[in-house]
Amino acid sequence: MGKAVNVDWSKLGFGYMKTDFRYVSMWKDGQWDEGKLVEDNRLTLSEASTALHYGQQCFEGLKAYRRKDGQIQLFRPDQNAKRMNSSCRRILMPEIPEEKFVDACIQVVKANEDYVPPYGTGATLYLRPFMIGVGDNLGVKPAPEYLFCVFCVPVGPYFKGGLAPVNFTVAEYDRAAPYGTGAAKVGGNYAGSLLPHELAVKKGFADCIYLDPATHRKIEEVGAANFFGITRDDKFVTPKSPSILPSITKYSLMHIAKEYLGMEVEERDVFIDRLDEFKEAGACGTAAVITPIGGIEYKGNLHIFYSETEVGPVTRKLYDTLCGIQFGDVEAPEGWTVKVK
Template identity: 80%
Template structure:
């Protein structure tokens, strides 16, 4: 196993790289086995697995952070455990006990400690838990067996050159999810459905697209694979409310920070696309980037600019700095948010 790794932390991107060990557990005959760490980063499954043909699978994403004193910590892994279980329930897969999920993540981080980037590099260790249906199953129905896996890899700071606004366009041809579908769950089909819209947006010079609600196409839902928020001129942190939005752990952390640290008012509500003018700042939030400041959104041929296309708004920056500081141990965290690895 690696004790020292030869990685240029400053040049890391958000890309896969193999680390030493990963965790695998199998569900069979009504229960999960004890699970184990393995060296092989390939898995062997039946060609008839439901995950391959019917999309019976889900995943999560979280990070391990190196603090100034050299210790390592996870950020709210219990919330990832709860969310993966909601996803499992939606596509008829067995739930994973929260303690088992968190322990699997801890085992993987400890086993790959050498790959946790140093404090100050802006890089982190990305952790990817997943559950897939496996075994011989030709008909449309739940799999006879399931695999719960966790792997990790070091990833660079999402923002090369610092926090900076980017522009988005409204997706008028594509929906991310169906009404009453799986939009609130972290399953692969939602992401597959977004690939074409993302490519078309980037071809037009935008970072990604903003999806409107699938029922009426009048209200903002998600920004690419992230949640939307807006800041009003009367100190309100507003974010869309819809049954087809993935509940972002980052977003709900920002809601707490906005309310408790910055004394802002919080509104989870319908946000019509025609009401962009009420926001003086806007952003997208998620695990990968923490916050992506939104410079402007193009809708029906017009670009609506929020604070600036080149400068980050002051409230957005405060939110980012506070959450980033909590994750890296520089700002006192709310009770229960941090799990120490070592």
């Protein structure tokens, strides 16, 4: 490692910290410029930018991991590039070439290598690529120019005392509309989730569960994460719906469940009144990898899965295998990891 950075790896949470470099690229006159690394973490944009008025923006989240041998690797950045382009198509922003996206991530990690936490701390370097519509624009229409950026922040392990179950309550609010932007990673989805999240926390829960907006009978998302359940006959089940954000962690867990643990995998409807078909349940996403679900409150009743205090054995195996792949301790499927140097 190069210079010593003044970071206490053991005290890291999920909070912002200015690192040395970020990547910036502009799209104008129908094309992207070359892009460059800059030290300034402030953006200057027109007051009439579509990102500020009409929500024309999207983002991604992925991590860089330090392996036991000191090398650094990214986990499936091509999938984040694909998902970002899917979000861009949904809100009429220009796509970012996959190679450019991955190269930007690699450049940012290399330039901030000293901020990649040491192996064994459980901490990682979180990358936040985002795109915003900028320029002088008043009418409701796509922006004339776009800004693509990638910045990074070291973040701690999600569970400080090790993997631990938490409880959730079913929200009265919808996260997305049928045929809306639920499957795109756009800021508006998150702005709309702030109030239901706060209400859930006030009731003593970790977050809320969103049901499908059309019938309110099926589980869609758990806060800002995807749901999965382990049935009594050891099937890995996760909801299927056009308004769920396609989690890269979820699809990775589906592959691991099938190929590494020999389980059957089903993407299908998960009815809120049929929770007793699952012996274990969890939420999955980039930040926590897996959040084990202790129980779900629905209509005043708390349904407990495996335990409110202990993590189920299948959930733990899934977590250990995925983390093992991400940190380079378990052999990864072809193309899942990208070495930074």
